[in-house]
Amino acid sequence: xxxxxxxxxxxxxxxxxxxxQADERVILTIGDDTAVVKKTELDYALLTTDLMVxxxxxxxxxxxxxxxxxxxxxxxxxxxxxxxxLPRYAVVSLALPPETEVAYVEDLYRGMAEVSxxxxxxxVGGDVTRSEKLIINVALMGEVEEEKLSRRSDAQACxxxxxxxxxxxxxxxxxxxxxxxIEPKVKNAAALKMAHFQPKPQIKAGRILSSLGVNAxxxxxxxxxxxxxxICEASGVGARIHLNKVPIAAGVDNVAALTGERAIDLxxxxxxxxxxxxxxxxxxxxxxxRAFAEAGLKVTVxxxxxxxxxxITVIDWAGAESPMKQSGYTHF
Amino acid sequence: xxxxxxxxxxxxxxxxxxxxQADERVILTIGDDTAVVKKTELDYALLTTDLMVxxxxxxxxxxxxxxxxxxxxxxxxxxxxxxxxLPRYAVVSLALPPETEVAYVEDLYRGMAEVSxxxxxxxVGGDVTRSEKLIINVALMGEVEEEKLSRRSDAQACxxxxxxxxxxxxxxxxxxxxxxxIEPKVKNAAALKMAHFQPKPQIKAGRILSSLGVNAxxxxxxxxxxxxxxICEASGVGARIHLNKVPIAAGVDNVAALTGERAIDLxxxxxxxxxxxxxxxxxxxxxxxRAFAEAGLKVTVxxxxxxxxxxITVIDWAGAESPMKQSGYTHF
Numbered sequence: 001x002x003x004x005x006x007x008x009x010x011x012x013x014x015x016x017x018x019x020x021q022a023d024e025r026v027i028l029t030i031g032d033d034t035a036v037v038k039k040t041e042l043d044y045a046l047l048t049t050d051l052m053v054x055x056x057x058x059x060x061x062x063x064x065x066x067x068x069x070x071x072x073x074x075x076x077x078x079x080x081x082x083x084x085x086l087p088r089y090a091v092v093s094l095a096l097p098p099e100t101e102v103a104y105v106e107d108l109y110r111g112m113a114e115v116s117x118x119x120x121x122x123x124v125g126g127d128v129t130r131s132e133k134l135i136i137n138v139a140l141m142g143e144v145e146e147e148k149l150s151r152r153s154d155a156q157a158c159x160x161x162x163x164x165x166x167x168x169x170x171x172x173x174x175x176x177x178x179x180x181x182i183e184p185k186v187k188n189a190a191a192l193k194m195a196h197f198q199p200k201p202q203i204k205a206g207r208i209l210s211s212l213g214v215n216a217x218x219x220x221x222x223x224x225x226x227x228x229x230x231i232c233e234a235s236g237v238g239a240r241i242h243l244n245k246v247p248i249a250a251g252v253d254n255v256a257a258l259t260g261e262r263a264i265d266l267x268x269x270x271x272x273x274x275x276x277x278x279x280x281x282x283x284x285x286x287x288x289x290r291a292f293a294e295a296g297l298k299v300t301v302x303x304x305x306x307x308x309x310x311x312i313t314v315i316d317w318a319g320a321e322s323p324m325k326q327s328g329y330t331h332f
Numbered sequence: 333x334x335x336x337x338x339x340x341x342x343x344x345x346x347x348x349x350x351x352x353q354a355d356e357r358v359i360l361t362i363g364d365d366t367a368v369v370k371k372t373e374l375d376y377a378l379l380t381t382d383l384m385v386x387x388x389x390x391x392x393x394x395x396x397x398x399x400x401x402x403x404x405x406x407x408x409x410x411x412x413x414x415x416x417x418l419p420r421y422a423v424v425s426l427a428l429p430p431e432t433e434v435a436y437v438e439d440l441y442r443g444m445a446e447v448s449x450x451x452x453x454x455x456v457g458g459d460v461t462r463s464e465k466l467i468i469n470v471a472l473m474g475e476v477e478e479e480k481l482s483r484r485s486d487a488q489a490c491x492x493x494x495x496x497x498x499x500x501x502x503x504x505x506x507x508x509x510x511x512x513x514i515e516p517k518v519k520n521a522a523a524l525k526m527a528h529f530q531p532k533p534q535i536k537a538g539r540i541l542s543s544l545g546v547n548a549x550x551x552x553x554x555x556x557x558x559x560x561x562x563i564c565e566a567s568g569v570g571a572r573i574h575l576n577k578v579p580i581a582a583g584v585d586n587v588a589a590l591t592g593e594r595a596i597d598l599x600x601x602x603x604x605x606x607x608x609x610x611x612x613x614x615x616x617x618x619x620x621x622r623a624f625a626e627a628g629l630k631v632t633v634x635x636x637x638x639x640x641x642x643x644i645t646v647i648d649w650a651g652a653e654s655p656m657k658q659s660g661y662t663h664f
Contacts, residue, residue, distance in 0.1 A: 003664050004664045006664075007664050008664050011664070027376060027481070028481075028483060031484075031566070032415075032483060032484045032485075032566075033380065033411040033412075033414040033415055033484070033550060033551060034378040034379060034380035034411045034412060034414075034415050034417070034474070035378065035379040035380065036376050036377070036378055036379075036415065036476070036481060037376065037377050037379065038375065038376060038377075039371060039372055039374070039375060039376060039377050039475070040371050040377070042371070043370065043371060044359060044368050044369065044370060044371060045368070045369050045370075045371050045372070045377070045421075045473070046366040046367065046368055047366060047367040047368075047369065047421055047423050047456060047457055047471070047473060048365065048366035048367065048423065048457065049423040049424075049425050049457065049458060049459050049469070049471055050425070050459050051425035051426075051427055051459050051461055051467065051469055053427050053461065053463045053467065055464070056427070056461065056462055056463050056464075057461070079365040079366045080365075080366060082365040082366070083364075083365055083366050083368065085366070089377075089379055091379050091380065091381040091471055092381075093381050093382070093383035093469050093471075094383075095383055095385050095388070095467075098664045124379060125379055125380065125381065126381060127381050127382050127383050129383055129385065129388065129389070130385075130388055130664060131385045131388050132387070132388075132465075133463075133464075133465075135383065135385065135427075135467055137381070137383055137425050137459075137469035137471075139379070139381055139423055139425075139469075139471030141377070141379060141473060142366070143371070144368070149359070149360075149368060151360060151364060152363070152364045152365070153364075218365060219365060234363070234364075332335050332336045332338075332339050332340050332343070332430045332462060
């Protein structure tokens with residue numbers, strides 16, 4: 001059964017049933033001109049949006065509808081995590097060819113519902129329209145306390161730089177998708193692909209860090225190198241990254257060897273890991289490590305913030321210092 | 333100069349300069365992971381979103397970038413007007429071919445900035461990405477007092493039905509665009525095309541009406557017939573529309589005669605007029621008319637709400653009653 005067989009309104013009804021979730025704060029959900037929610041309790045509202053276009057960000061072959069739906073919401077939740085905030089309400093715009101299978105759309109929204117429920121997000125409205133290619137736009141509203149807000153521009157000279165989790169898994173997972181022939185030679189291929197398709201937004205880690213008073217924070221969407229560069233540029237500081245300290249996910253070296261790349265490059269520039277990179281006063285390091293150990297989460301020191309805008313350097317395994325390559329994704 | 337010549341970050345900087353507007357409530361605007369705004373003062377937050385795709389909703393030839401930008405924001409503001417609310421903060425996702433002229437993008441955002449400033453909206457963030465066709469998604473956050481919220485489902489049997497402004501101008505303007513040969517024969521062609529390209533969201537009218545306590549309210553995006561049908565379906569009531577009372581904009585009859593259509597059909601089903609249609613207890617009619625006269629706005633009674641879900645009928649000029657044709661736009 002195709003979307004054109006059931007029409008716009010029946011499609012919206014099916015979507016509403018999939019994403020429906022009781023919430024006394026939601027006054028009006030899918031079906032009126034706008035969604036209506038009770039105002040957020042915290043000081044600040046957060047607003048973020050992300051657009052995914054078929055054949056630019058994904059292809060029908062490269063990702064299942066469930067994964068695509070999951071990811072479209074997850075990347076927005078990750079932006080809220082980077083502010084130290086809590087995600088709350090999402091509106092989803094969907095454009096698709098009339099020949100799209102209704103089951104495809106339902107799986108898409110099941111993926112959205114999965115990550116939304118796991119992160120206390122409600123999908124409260126949206127827009128459905130026709131187009132040649134599949135297009136998904138998610139706008140997400142969150143909230144944060146004034147004193148917990150972590151800005152990109154808050155890095156201070158002499159801060160240390162830490163990252164949550166491990167890096168490179170998403171990039172390695174993408175390579176497994178692009179080169180399925182190497183998959184049998186990689187031990188934890190499934191976990192690496194999962195990291196690529198269904199990244200876990202780090203809301204819990206972000207809340208711990210914002211409560212402890214870290215300075216600048218970013219989610220690692222473009223790769224560690226790019227995110228550190230963004231922080232440094234916004235904060236007017238430099239940075240030094242120690243390559244031997246960068247936590248690389250298991251199996252990334254395995255994949256890199258098979259594709260003729262370096263694991264450290266996947267970790268630094270692969271992107272889409274959606275962990276958090278943050279800077280903090282050194283005296284907070286112990287508190288962060290204790291809080292993360294208690295929460296069962298991993299956190300690692302990878303470098304230092306340096307005074308002045310003198311760029312970012314890396315210290316390699318031999319102790320030699322060189323300017324960091326920045327190869328984060330740019331759209332044009 | 334093309335977008336690919338200056339790259340993503342330089343483009344975002346230019347956009348930020350165009351939409352920048354001082355506002356002490358905006359804590360972080362374009363340039364961080366999310367926008368941050370002080371929480372809204374009123375009880376409820378409103379969230380709406382709208383996606384426009386090249387060759388589906390517009391073509392490069394059919395609309396100037398300024399008009400396109402204006403319209404992309406205006407249709408969202410109109411949804412907030414329909415709730416009786418105040419629009420506040422927008423995030424804009426833009427996908428475009430790398431070969432797009434930078435000047436085109438700047439004009440697009442100038443159009444967005446124009447209607448945003450006129451309606452006290454701040455563009456606080458967004459997403460820019462590459463695609464084959466131009467895609468614009470706007471998500472808009474607004475606010476409203478609990479007691480002023482107008483739901484689609486609030487129509488009551490014995491309510492009267494009123495509309496703001498005049499109808500059919502946008503549809504007539506669209507016909508002038510599609511058939512430029514008839515333009516010289518139409519007196520107020522410029523005004524009709526303006527109504528199509530730069531509709532005025534009725535925030536002021538919506539606020540007057542929500543303060544006076546009208547019942548159901550909708551903005552007229554799909555055409556009066558469709559909007560009344562939506563209200564009736566959501567409220568479990570019927571309705572009767574008097575064709576001789578429907579306020580038709582000047583020049584619509586002129587255009588309709590030239591295209592072989594009926595002016596009343598453009599008014600009932602043309603859509604995109606973005607006035608408001610609402611139902612209210614008859615005893616409020618005088619108060620609404622006085623408030624609108626004071627504000628220099630037009631408002632007209634066009635029909636009545638009827639008990640029970642017996643559909644919608646029209647009374648024609650001869651006094652004959654017949655079921656109303658519903659020909660609002662559906663996307664599939």
